[in-house]
Amino acid sequence: MAIDTPFKTSAGRGDGRGPHAGPASASRRRRPGRRPWVRTVVALLLVVEVYPLIWMFLTSLKSNDDYLNNSTWSLPTTWEWGNYTDAWTTGHIGLYVQNSLLAVLPALALILLLGTAAGFALQIMVWKGRSLTLLVFLTGMMVPAQMILLPLFTVYFQAGLSGTLWPLILTYTGTGLPLTVFMMATYYKTVPRELFEAATIDGAGILRAFWTISLPMVRNAILTVGLVQFFFIWNDLLIALTFTNSQDLRTVQVGLLNFTGDFGATRYGPLFAAICINVFGTLVIYLFLNQKVMKGLTSGAVKG
């Protein structure tokens, strides 16, 4: 993956703690962030990025009266933590999170399993037509999802899957595969083929070599690709909106969108609480894995 190298370089040059950061940059130029305008720009940047989130959090703790009648800048007069309970239960966010998990996790498992196997077959194994097959997968990244929605809707309807989460699981698996196959195939480039030849000399079948030798070697890549796909699927609105026709099946995104309709229009506290649950849930994953998330998303960016 072409993107990997710059990241490694950046770890050495950009982030390197300690005294090893090249003599040229350390001695001849002023220390970073010392110029006043740089500080101003950074401060402004942080305000622009962070203030909306802080404002949202504070508003999620306001009562309706407080929200409507007091200045939008003010702190909550009473801190209504109950808004969160309301959003979770009355607002059904709990149910939506459960639906999202039930749709996303199986799809994610399938994507990773099928995608890794296919990446292995396409990159490590030698057969005619593999670059054509890879190209066929790649076209899937360019085509907008709108192109497949209607036929799938018809099929799911006729197969009687409409009232379940199966349409989501299946569609996410199908749409997630192109990027996963492509990324896994690229990662396998870094694993020398001789390794598998040697393994087979020792008597392992190629399938066993895939399972016991290659999988542990690309464990890191699987985590990265898994994160990328997780964010794509978890944040999806289009597919979820198309295939969830009843409230019981709504995913978090669809539920949140309809939240304004349900009672968000009149009760702001729970609406903001619901948004916060989404945002801070994401933040937790991001804080623990931000290097991996950044790296994964930028190398998987082809999906757009």
Add this chain to the structure above:
Amino acid sequence: MHRVLGDRKAVLILLGPALLVYSLIMLVPMVWSFGYSFTEGNTIEGFTGNGLDNFQRLFSDPAVRDALWFTAKYAVVVTVGQVVAGYLLALLYVFFLKRASALVRTLVFFPVVLPTVAVGLLFQKFFQVAPQTGPVNSLLNAVGLESVDWFGSAGHAFWVLIVMDIWRSMGFYAVLLFAGLVDIPEEVLESARLDGASGLRLVRHIVLPMSFPVLMSSVVFSVNGTLKVFDCIVALTGGGPGNGTTPLTLYMFQTSFTYGDYGYGSTIALLLTVVCLLVTLVVFRVSRRDPMEG
């Protein structure tokens, strides 16, 4: 040895399931959807063929023209905005913050992973005018300007969409372009400095040409993403006021699911697909590089 790595049965076992699922969920429906564009009707009522009627309708439908125009406008403005903002940030990271940039990068990147719906609702309230004045209008009032009804006209709503999309994604492009800038050898920069290049001239003559490939990749990602914009718009404006902020994606969705016209919906989807492929090809042509090397 190649007998083992070329074992056809193993290829089938490893690749088969992925190829099968991909074909059933994506390839077959693509072709099928193409077939739908020659019909009218929907899943519940059944389909009847109507020849090229949908295509005639497509070319004379003013709503399609508006949606296409909006999509194009949106794609161009957001792409320019995202890539320029990202590039400026990347320059800031590399040349001014240096080692200290990790924290800023992490913070500015965070909105990228946020659910678009949540961001959309947040911005809706942030730019609100009634019943409660949001922070943006409060700020305008504070400096003595009138509140703006941001969602009252398509012109204003467009700019809120742009601001939101750039806010969401500039951290992504910053990190992507940062990776490209870090790759420029320090010696090249150093010798250019010795030759007297500095500031803007250094950027213009050394940095920009050397980061051109990754800049082009960013444009490709951005165009590809913005042509397919959906979540942002549904969450922030719902396509309104009227259909003033309705892109092709949303118009296709409304035609199919609000009005139950799958045949015409498929035709719009086909138009969208053709636009995506054409634009991607053109950008690749211009940048003359392999799309998948990025």
